[in-house]
Amino acid sequence: MRFAHPEPVPASVRVWPVFLPFAGCPYRCLFCAQDKQTGRDHADLAAILDGLKADLHSALERGHGPYELAFYGGTFTALPAPWPETFLALAARFRELGLISRVxxxxxxxxxxxxxxxxxxxLGLDMVELGIQSFDDEALRASGRGYSGKVARAACRIVNESGLALGIQLLPGLPGDRPGLFRADVRAAADLRPETARLYPCLVVRGTPLADLWERGGYVPWTTDRAVRELAEALPVLWAEGVRVIRLGLAPEPTLDENVLAGPRHPALGQSARALALFEVVKDKVRELGRRPSLLEVPRRYSGEFFGHARELAPAYFELGVAGDSIRFAESELFFLE
Known part of the structure; x- marks a missing residue:
């Protein structure tokens, strides 16, 4: 029995991130920690522009690229004029030179x-990632987001109708969370068929209003085990609609890590979730086979995540009858089970 991993093919172009912490944001949400996440407490747009220009020139001279230029942090579409136009004009200049392929x-x-x-x-913008966080009115209200689920859905449609690619960011485990909420959010996101999704379980970070709420006992974050389980369940729902999940959990950042007070912060969170999702695929195929398998051939590209963090899934594979010499990593694009 041959089968493919259900994950869509990943993008091949490297992303060049440009962080604009708090820039354009109308107010600060309960959980927001852009200063800890980026290591900067504000965005000096002129300095960022000058630094970006110099760095792009240097990359061009060295023959690097192409890159997808990505403006993160802050609220790009709410930047004061003429900053969105200025950044896009710079990107367009380097697109003509072949360094930038997408923005x-x-x-x-x-x-x-x-x-x-x-x-x-x-002006050259290709994609918009919306910080949806949740489509649920109660979770949005409790988190101080300032908009409703109806507004979130409408924004996704506006992006699509503008001819731009859509990305959706979800933040499970917000205040107002309850069983089944994240599954509903994932289903809603999948139905909108964005190009990409990012799933960032909510963290309690020092200096945020959420930290005050947590210290008063008014908020209980997800455990790491729950985050892994819920993310693993979300992945196949998104993959089935062709959605590339490009991030699970926030990227490592020393200033963030030292300020996380509670929540599912683990360096291998994404690896564990992806491994568990893959295990469920293999388990279903073994069930289809109808007997104890004699061989599972795994594409070598998945060798790093197959058993999960610190081989945490090895016992589960053993119970499935897939262990030891019956597992082989091969230069193949498909899994093979017999």
């Missing part, structure tokens, strides 16, 4: 409008 930005769902997005698209 994306992140923004809030209540900061997009059809005319504004169409104008940015005409």
């Amino acid at each position: 994306r930005c992140s923004t809030r769902p209540d900061c997009v409008a059809p005319d504004g997005l169409s104008r940015l698209a005409s």
Whole structure:
């Protein structure tokens, strides 16, 4: 029996991130820790532009690229004029030189409008990642997001109708969380068929209003075990609709890690979730086979995540009858089970 991994093919172009912490944000949400996440407590847009220009010139001279330029942190579509146009003009210049192949930005769902997005698209913007966080009204209200689930869904449609690619960011485990909420959010996101998704379980970070709420006993974050389980269940739902899940958990950052007070912060969170999702695929195939397998051939590209962090899934594979000499890693694109 041959079968493919259900994950869509990953993008091949490298991303060049440009962080604009808090820039354009109308207010600060309960959980927001952009200063800890980026190591900067504000965005000096002129300095960022000058630094980006110099770095792009250097990369071009060295023959690097192409890159997808990505503006993160802050709210790109709400930057004061003429900053969105200025950044996009710089990107367009280096696109003509072959260094930049695509441009994306992140923004809030209540900061997009059809005319504004169409104008940015005409200036070279290709993709918008919306910090949806949740489609649930109660979770959004409890987290101080300032918009409703209806607004979040409408923003996704506005992005698609503007001819831009859509990315959706979800933040499970927010205040107001309850059993089944994240599954509903994932299903809603999958139904919108974005190009990409990022799943960032909520963390309690020192200096945020959420930290005060947690210290008063008013908020209980997810455990790491729950985060791994829920993320693993979310992955196949998104993959089935062709959605590339490009991040599970926030990227490592010393200033963030030293300020996390509670929540599912683990360096191998993504690896564990992806491994568990793959295990469920293999388990279903073994069930289809109808007997104890004699061989499982695994594409070598999955060797690093197959058993999970510190081989945590080895006992589960053993119980499945897949262990030891019956597992072989091969230069193949497909799994093979017999």
